Amino acid sequence: MLIGKQSWRFTNTPVILSTGVSGGPFEKNGKLAEDFDILHDDLWMEKDTYELAHQLLLEEAIQKALEKGNASEQDIQFLLAGDLINQITPTSFAARTAGVPYFGLFGACSTSMEGLALSAFIVNYGGAKKVLTGASSHHAAVERQFRYPTEYGGQKPPTAQWTITGAGVALIGSSFENKGIYPRVVSATIGKVIDMGLSDPLNMGGAMAPAAVDTIMAHFKDTGLAPNDYDLIVTGDLGKIGRDTAFDLLTQNGIKIEKEHFQDCGLMIYKEEQPVFAGGSGAGCSATVFYGHLLNQMKKGKYKRLLIVATGALLSPLSYQQGQSIPCIAHAVAVEYIH
């Protein structure tokens, strides 16, 4: 049901039955390697193109989620997913492989929570018994498209972020039809496009921070909750600069939050010594960190209530070249796991 202006509360408790998380070599050397189900040693993954490797990551994550959820494609009504590649072809080709009715989404790096919010809504009201939702990115495919082919060796400023290679997929079902204790999708807040006029595609964290803040404030207003109601508020891929900016903006707006309770997936995924500039990013960033690491932490009892705020920069190389600023968005989903 709609609460406030732009949020949903899921009173029939849709749950995350299982997840599948795949990654590449940089993630294999990263801080969260143990939280991935599948890790590849090289970016090509024995495919002829990076885009086919990208598609493979999503296919593998889908298979893992199905396998861990004791389900097959025939049990699934819908797949809701997207990526950053033009016309989201890796996702659409993976949807062809899955053979499941498919809603293509585009929310850039916010796609993970756009998909989870819609999936939870659909399952909550019996529009499906089970759905798959997810997001993915591939470093070399995305770099080539948005910036330069990596072989070119273009230099980057410290504000730049490192597109992660990985896919995160969740199998969502109803708690009524699935016995057991699962992470519950409690509420969601859908973001507006926020554009503060920033236009540097090598500082996307800074551009996205106001969108994250707008959605977090809307979430608290709509739900009547406060930061202390969550054990952790975690943004998608703001990176160092964006996280600091968002923290300052929240403080300026009277939202009191302890800094250690305000984390960012892009700052969690890699080791300190990995050369990722301001942190990880990409549509797979929040998807892999949340569906992998954070849910594992919840299972271990470290967190009971999380607010995941996936942030997206909705620019294109063309819109940047045409002098447009960067329109940004963030979608928040609250997940509770009490066992």
Add this chain to the structure above:
Amino acid sequence: MLIGKQSWRFTNTPVILSTGVSGGPFEKNGKLAEDFDILHDDLWMEKDTYELAHQLLLEEAIQKALEKGNASEQDIQFLLAGDLINQITPTSFAARTAGVPYFGLFGACSTSMEGLALSAFIVNYGGAKKVLTGASSHHAAVERQFRYPTEYGGQKPPTAQWTITGAGVALIGSSFENKGIYPRVVSATIGKVIDMGLSDPLNMGGAMAPAAVDTIMAHFKDTGLAPNDYDLIVTGDLGKIGRDTAFDLLTQNGIKIEKEHFQDCGLMIYKEEQPVFAGGSGAGCSATVFYGHLLNQMKKGKYKRLLIVATGALLSPLSYQQGQSIPCIAHAVAVEYIH
């Protein structure tokens, strides 16, 4: 509620409160010019880029839908929309203008019905009081991106289609909260990705036809209805070749349907003498023809029950260049207007 494998029935009757339809010069000279709310004399629309003109079309259609529905942006919970341009920037920039919480969709030319199906589901279950949904395309922006800049004068085979310039937007609300008689969104069938191995981007109608047939057959199976339950079944943009192919495939599969009851938006929008090869296409095609012409025909009493089957080719220029075939999809929405 879910019916069958991949369909929804909307028992709380979400309704189309109003629509807004904008178009370009080719549409102004077309067969359905009277059904557009706004028509432009040239493709630039006094903007500096075709992409900004594309954005304007959607902004105008949103404004018209709001105006005709006696609503303002503040009354709207969500916008669900998309287009064909890389990273759907025209839609995201228009969402920035509207300032409404936004779900970005990518379904190529099937986006119109992907958005209507999701919007109807959300409104049906009280996830929003009012939502806006729509799709758009701009001939020159899309041609440049998918094929060649039009100035290049590249020749096309007769199987090619003509991307329409236009946007179609609908304001969806609940029949409980809106007195009056409106077109009702009755059911929807979400399509799978169907790929028969065709790879010619200048014959998309042929590639998309099997996806349309798959969704139409799933719709009849899930709902228990037959072609005669609809006054018209109208596909999105199959064009001459795709429509004939789809008709033959349906007949081969035992679906009896009179040919005049099986039409295509891409074959309705232009005059016979306009040089559009096999017909119109583009994300705006089914959106403008359905939200404009077909709803007007329903208001006049010509049709009571329509099944709109928006078809999409989910390729990208890159996936084509890399030798991939064309993954296709179709989403069907049934609309009833009895007054």
